[in-house]
Amino acid sequence: MTALTKAGTLAKAPSSAEARVEACDWRAVVADLDASGCAVIANLLQPDECAAIAQLYGADRNFRSHVHMARHGFGRGEYKYFKYPLPDLIGAFRTALYPHLAVIANGWNERMGIAVRYPATHAEYIRQCHEAGQVRPTPLLLQYGAGDYNCLHQDVYGDLLFPLQAVTLLSEPGRDFTGGEFVLTEQRPRMQSRVEVVPLRQGDAVVFAVNNRPVRGSRGDYRVNMRHGVSRLRSGRRHTLGLIFHDAR
Template identity: 50%
Template sequence: MTDTARPTATRVGERVAAADWDALAAELDEHGHALTGQLLAPDACREIAALYDETDRFRATIDMARYRFGSGQYRYFTHELPQTVRELREAFYPRLLPVARDWAARLGKPAPWPDSLGEWVEMCHAAGQVKPAQILLRYGPGDWNALHRDVFGDMLFPLQVVIGLDAPGVDFTGGEFLMTEQRPRAQSRGSAMALPQGHGLVFTTRDRPVASRRGWSTGPMRHGVSTVRSGRRHTLGLVFHDAA
């Protein structure tokens, strides 16, 4: 299968840029996650999902049950990303960068992220994080993903994106995207969302700033996937730091 053509990939980048990023940033502040509009047409979603069976595109396949991560399977792309995947990652980074820097400022933490994704990836590699972390996930009936964080080393970008590649309620049932937030001196708060096909969900990688009496504190968050009841669910995960 050939990669998505350049005009389609360019339109994908334009769709990312055209999103209401002020509204998305406000939602990220409030909830730690925010849903974009449609970024990929159904045909483009199916093309990316079909790449799962082209094993030479991937550096590793993870059986989640083996590692007690849940049930199901996902694969890490090599550095030779499909064109649409590469375009998406490059289009999201500059839009997420102001949010990342603002969060770091509020929490009094370093903001090491340069203006370009290429420079940031080079910094990851210099620190020993050289493995690509872009993920294509496949779930079948009974599969699920335990609550976790995608932290692969000290070099960490605080936001990431997951894109739904199948239609909930049509191609599969169940399989909601889950997030939990650990709140200070209170019970954890959870949310669940069925990802619309072709839409992206931006969410925090590890934590977000939460207003407190003393200013800003860290609100730890984790994400996962509820049990798929029927059908097959594919998602594309865009991570902006590489792995050790």
């Protein structure tokens, strides 16, 4: 079981996160990402873990900033960026997911002719971010109520950008909320945008392209532009955990 410590952080052994991430079918994840720019990892978090993370939203001591989307034209709803040190469970999954995603990201950059390569460990990548002046943590907790939505966007916070992101649904569709589907759009050259609606259950994570991804065409690979958002919530309340792997300026 997962519980909140007295300090308001999540107590969970990192080895549990590592074991769950290692148990994922990474061949299927790679295949789905190459096919559509996103992949679902089912049951990454357990229901009690989802509830414990969602409960953190009310404790401001866990966060560095609070954003109301409507004030910035981002949509409706709100989110909070965690501060360092991250809650144990969240930091453990960020660290455990990164090495697998770095392999995919490096392969994508090679296909797109991008010279950047990502180090094997997340600690080394965060060190690079901090040396570049990107020192603010980017994991975030999002909260939506009835009528809220998130406009299509890309999460770019500085010159150093990790091209994959993971979002985990903490609420249960149909029980806690209705509507509020996770949505991706893909813009290929000289074509109309393609829309992908990603069905998620509580505890499922979706890994997706932050800005660009390679697509194989008749003349080789080319880049397509990706954006993501959340459709309008019809009823209830929806919480999600966003894991962004680069830090912000």
